Amino acid sequence: MKVFGFAGWSGSGKTTLIEQVIPCIAGRGLKVSVIKHTHHAFDVDKPGKDSWRHREAGASEILLISDQRWVLMHELRGDPEPDLAAQLAIMSPCDLVLVEGFKSVHIPKIEIHRPAHGRPLLYPDNPAVVAVATDAAPDALPGLPLPRLDLNDPAAVADFILRHQGLT
Template identity: 50%
Template sequence: MRIYGVTGWKNAGKTGLMERLVAEISGRGFTVSTVKHAHHSFDVDHKGRDSYRHRAAGAHEVLLASHHRVALMQELRGAPEPPLSELLGRLTPVDLVLVEGYKRERHPKVEAFRAEPGNELIAPRDDTIRAVASDTPLQLDRPVFDLDDTRRIADFILAEVGL
């Protein structure tokens, strides 16, 4: 599977860009999956639901299935967070996996950048960032796209991964 990342600081526009890229690339007929890194605790289940009760009772894995979707929840219960490479291995093969976050991993990435939060660019110090998608003009040693130019960013990523 080919992987490509979208990275950047908080409020840089990563999730919006990811959403638009998934729609654009899958709209071109490619299969796309995503991996999103969270720096905080999260829950995809709700207290009181049967599956939540299974996990709360101590289940290591809970698989929830219907005719619309399948969700597999795994509790780490003190084990270390699995590395990205292991998580990618759990996915069903697709044409492209878009990865949000995982700044320190070595896969190629586009940095989402907005001037407003006042964060500095990551790209000048990170050679895995192959382009920047920005809401402000920038002079860099790599391509800079308008943050909202999803079509051109998708073209760039697809060319980079050979699709």
Template identity: 50%
Template sequence: MRHARVPLLGFAAFSGTGKTTLLTQLIPLLKQQGLNIGIIKHGHHDFDIDIPGKDSFRLREAGATPVMIVSSRRRAMITEITPAQDPCLDDQLALFDQTGLDLLLVEGFKSEPFPKIELHRASLGLPLLYPDDPAIVAIACDAPLPSPMHLPQLDLNQPADIAAFITVRFLDKP
């Protein structure tokens, strides 16, 4: 990824596997180590971050794009993508302010070529991604799987162990 300015690590899995749940557990563990973490999440559906009736919604509905909402505590920018197209991660990285970040985590973009941890729940009965994706660097699963020796298996239910793997592998911290 040409526009990655900090270490980049993705979490790839089929919907319903628990990517967001795991990330909400990992982020505080990584923050406790003094790390600044950014996130890019790939949404697969049409979404709104503003509320119907609010000024930003009304301005966007009137045709303004992009619309930036700024306060003393946060900033959001809404840009309509026309014509509709699946986003490219590297294009999003070019727009993402990576200043001050130690690590950028990515949820989704599973078909793009960048380092990823695959999440797998045996109970869902879904196929593994790693055989077709050489960018997968580990599998976080809830039951042991037959996998190549070079591909570490992490316990999906032990976020502290996954955080330790991330800091050693991607940030060179013990």
């Protein structure tokens, strides 16, 4: 599986861009999956549901399955968070895994940058960044040594990823 990441400050538009890039890639007959890292507490379960009750009772894993989808919930229960390699190892085979977050993991990634947010660029301190997708005017990032992608052109971003990963 090829792996390609998206990095940027919170609120920069990583999720939105990934959401727009997925159909551009899947529309070419490629199977694409996503891993999203979050620093926030999250729960896909609902209090009172059977699966929630099983977790609350102490189950380490709960697999929910229907004729439409399945999901495996794994409770860490104090164990360390698995790294990206461990997460990739449990994913079903596909052509491309898009990764949101994992800023410090060394996989090729696009930085999402919006100058209006007032945050610095990440690429100078992150050698894994291979391009910058931005909504800045063309002359707003003088001297940018990386490919500059239009944040509002997901098809061009998808093309860049596929070329970079040798999938075209």
